[in-house]
Amino acid sequence: MSKIKRRDFLKVTAGVAASGALGAGTGLFAPDAFAQYKVTPEKGAKLRVLRWKRFVQGDEDVWAANTKKFTAMTGIDVRVDAEGWEDVRPKAAVAANVGSGPDIIISTMEDAHQYPEKLLDVTDVANYLGKKYGGWYPAAEAYGTHGKNKWVAIMMGAAGNAIVYRDSHVKAAGFDAVPKDLAGFLKLCQALKAKGTPAGFALGNATGDSSWTHWLVWAHGGKLVDAKNNVVINSPETVAALEYAKQLYETFVPGTLSWLDPNNNKAFLDGQISLTANGISVYYAAKTSPDPKLQEMTKDIQHANFPIGLDGKQRELVLVFPMMIFKYTKFPNAAKEYLRFMMEREQYVPWQEASIGYVCHPLAGYESSPFWTADPKVTPYRDCMKIMTPNGFAGDMGYASAAATADFIIPNMVAEAGSGSKTPKEAAERAQKRAERYYKV
């Protein structure tokens, strides 16, 4: 077993030396860094992995194939269970609480910050991967580290989120592309509405697809908490954002208040809306569909990043996936090896490709993967983690940020003000009160 391991190790090292030109300086300390990282999996190790159930088939297939490859190379048996992504989170919390369960859980958002003391220190793996692949994006570091430079989770990546639109409809409305500024974006949505090809964004209690409401608030300078975790959502900036939301809501297709995660996908693929925010799954569904109508639509689908905020910064919220090893595992080294293996270029990029970039990489070195530019339509998803802002912005992540996000405070506020059921001022006040509860120490 160890012979195979060493050979594999050498192969990897050689591969990196060859591609040393990738990131500035990687070539310099690379061999040294790799020499430092070496763990030997425990004898007879067996791993149980719990992950979220795939959104696109390619993800599941190649993840399984990579796992099989890992087993073939190391002899470590790995069982991967998948469950609906919203169910993984409570399970992970329970596993942390009772101290038994899967060795590795691939969950969502700031889970690693909720019980960092229950998680295995994976700083060595993180440093190794970071050095080898051009460094972690700031958001990946924010979600993966707890305390200074201590990594408690390896980021698998994030389910990108971007504007999905019908190119021909945007052109018919008099725009070449989705405007980069907020005012222009509103004008586009108004023009789309006038043409009878409206936009639609989820405003129900949609766990994933309501994240655009965070962008809306951040883009106008509003934020839930300041850097010291004081709740500051009731601010003139938020009210401005909500005034904007009101105007934007008027351009939506009817029914968005009831929309949960799948609604905008369905409405878009049926041609009822021409612009929405979503992962790449809409495009993937159209592209892989045998239906000629959808094949035709595939050509017309385009993607764009969200408009830039008033402060000139791009701030978007996407769904990140931390891979956590729990301290109770009997095989910490084997688990670390598994994570390292899955994140290596040989496995990671084909897996990413199979899901046409559904999961955006957390490592800068993977930006240059050719498939991101081979089909220009997927390019906007490439930078999702690069421009991502953590959901705890501008404060820390932990129980409070997780609870505030799970309670839909921001989406509810935007829905209340947007639909006119509350004035922007009232909606902001209500959000302030709700958030203060969670941020109370």
Place this chain on the structure above:
Amino acid sequence: MPTPHTALTRALDNRNVLAALFLLPAAVLLLLFLTYPLGLGTWLGFTDTKIGRDGVFIGLDNYEYLWGDAVAQLALFNTLFYTFVASVIKFVLGLWLALLLNKHLPFKALLRAVVLLPFIVPTALSAIAFWWIYDSQFSIISWSLMRMGVINTYIDFLGEPWLARFSTIAANIWRGVPFVAICLLAGLQTISPSYYEAASLDGASDWQKFRYVTLPLLTPIIAVVMTFSVLFTFTDFQLIYVLTRGGPLNSTHLMATLSFQRAISGGSLGEGAALATAMVPFLLAAIMFSYFGLQRRAWQQGGTDK
């Protein structure tokens, strides 16, 4: 000195020991799976426990917060409204259906089986069907009405707060009516036909037969059925979770769904437990009402109510 063998036999001869022995399995089951979780839930409601982290006792803090929390207040209102409207309609429809099915109809057995269908289909599945029926873009109802020229925009079943409340109530009624109907039907069949014959001889009208024979004799069953129906409706979770997740604007959040959202998705186990515990007094009140209000009426024993 008695041998162990005889001691055992003697003990088993003792009625009290034997009774305790027979009760033991049931008692263990109840304690383990009912009393313990209930007690733990109540206790958690007085702590600030988070998922994955133990909490400390904080007294009534959770309840104080929930009392002033706009979303919790709304959930309480929604729950009471949902339970009241759905239960009343379920009762009326259920009784009506039971009376119909009690008549001699062709294909009686088949009809009775069909009526049970909505109750047999798992809630989560029927909820998904309703989700499509109410969809803001693909609703079959909206589509049909559009085709018939009755409306010109799709009905926003789950997007408008009051409409969403009534839509979820309709789905709950659809699911709950069979239970009420079948139970009441069973009750109707226990009423001896001789009462009706006697009433006919006295010249009672159909309404009088219903009012003075059927209803009084059915009341004990009604009390039990409606207690269950109210309890099920009050604690409904699946339907709302699939249809709306409590939206739009939290207008369909029930206490059960909000409790789940706060406790499991949000991680605030203590607060969620407090919300769940806050449901208990309402449920107890419903049980008390049916017990003292409906089951102990003197007129059932031939007396008059004071």
